[in-house]
Amino acid sequence: MKKMIVKGGQKLSGEVTIGGAKNSTVALIPAAILADTPVTFDSVPDILDVHNLMLILKSMNVTSQFGHGVLQIDPTQIEANPLPGDAIRSLRASYYFMGALLGRFGHAEVGFPGGDNIGPRPIDQHIKGFEALGARVEAKQNSVEITTGPEGLHGARIFFDLVSVGATINVLLAAVKAKGTTVMENVAREPEIIDLATFLNNMGAHIRGAGTNEIRVEGVEHLEARNTHTIIPDRIEAGTYIAFAAANGDGVLVKNVITEHLDPFLAKLQEMGVTLEIDEDSVYIPGNDQLAPIAIKTSPFPGFATDLQQPITPLLMKARGKSTIIDTLYPKRIKHIPEMNRMGGDIKSEDGVITVGPAGKLAGTTVEADEIRAGVSLVGLALMAEGTTTILKADNILRGYDRIVEKFRGLNVELKVVTSPDQLETK
Structure with missing residues (x-):
């Protein structure tokens, strides 16, 4: 299995082009x-x-x-x-x-x-x-x-x-x-x-x-x-980068987006107070907004996508108050929670309701990516934390995110994927 090394304190800036779904x-x-x-x-x-x-x-x-x-x-x-x-x-x-x-x-x-x-x-x-x-x-x-x-x-x-x-x-x-x-x-x-x-x-x-x-x-x-x-652009990949840019960005342009596919997600971000400049096939996120907590309930399309429930979590941790998530499709989709809490998060899951509190001091540590969306959400949080985070089982992230190291590099963020003790993969 591969592992991903993420140095904290890196802000996203620049542009990223979304791949096929x-x-x-x-x-x-x-x-x-x-x-x-x-x-x-x-x-x-x-x-x-x-x-x-x-x-x-x-x-x-x-x-x-x-x-x-x-x-x-x-x-x-x-x-x-x-x-x-x-x-x-x-x-x-x-x-x-x-x-x-x-x-x-x-x-x-x-x-x-x-x-x-x-x-x-x-x-x-x-x-x-x-x-x-x-x-x-x-x-x-x-x-x-x-x-x-x-x-x-x-x-x-x-x-x-x-x-x-x-x-x-x-x-x-x-x-x-x-x-x-x-x-x-x-x-x-x-x-x-x-x-x-x-x-x-x-x-x-x-x-x-x-x-x-x-x-x-x-x-x-x-x-x-x-x-x-x-193949149509990947709305989940697009939503992931948009959420990370809103949480920890300083001017990010996300290109090759069919924005209609993301309507409920973008509406929730605007409800939080995220500034979005939505064009025909791109979204620009200036960043550095004051954010309010929100309530999310996933549902089949055209509702809020279950696959974006975890990637939005680092953004919810920047809000002034507690947000809630009810995943009606996969209520067991909570494997990111203990890992994020080990980094300093304040997240609970009780009776099918996930509660995400404001993050205090986040610190890098060793965590596990048990599945695709949980894994990528840890990448977003690791960039917001102090120190270095090592994400084990990074193969799960690579299963679903196209050339993720290369794309983050285009956003002025360095990630490393370790394939053996003496070899680093950068693609």
């Missing part, structure tokens, strides 16, 4: 195996999840090349091979291969996915959707096997019992090649789902309603990539 990318790569032609993606973030997905592709005889934000995938020689357990266990989004393989071959066997441990994220809604399309689902000891009969998948009406991004994406990937019409109701509305539907439609799929609570899919037999698909 992680949560789009991890769905688009499995979706690429549905194509009958090579596929090219642009604005691909250079994160560990992408490299793990490329390993999974390789196991299916799908070649891929990645460099300078461009990912080329050739699924024309794909083989229905078992997927590698290690890559599957390290990456929750690997379960999107269930829907993609089911659409491509009518059969999928995928190990139980891993990823961040932020509480239960069951796949019962995925299974419900697959079964409605005519698949049989069998849970084995360490995997799920999904099969169809000779007649293949057929269209169906599916009402999800709860709004699930994962189930919406997975069932959509299977329904694209099912015979007839599929109507998916009570679906997630995230921008990343619209991005996926746009990619599939550009290849010849017939998907309507992405971004609303009902998606209609007319199944097709073939999908062909004709153009490079540019």
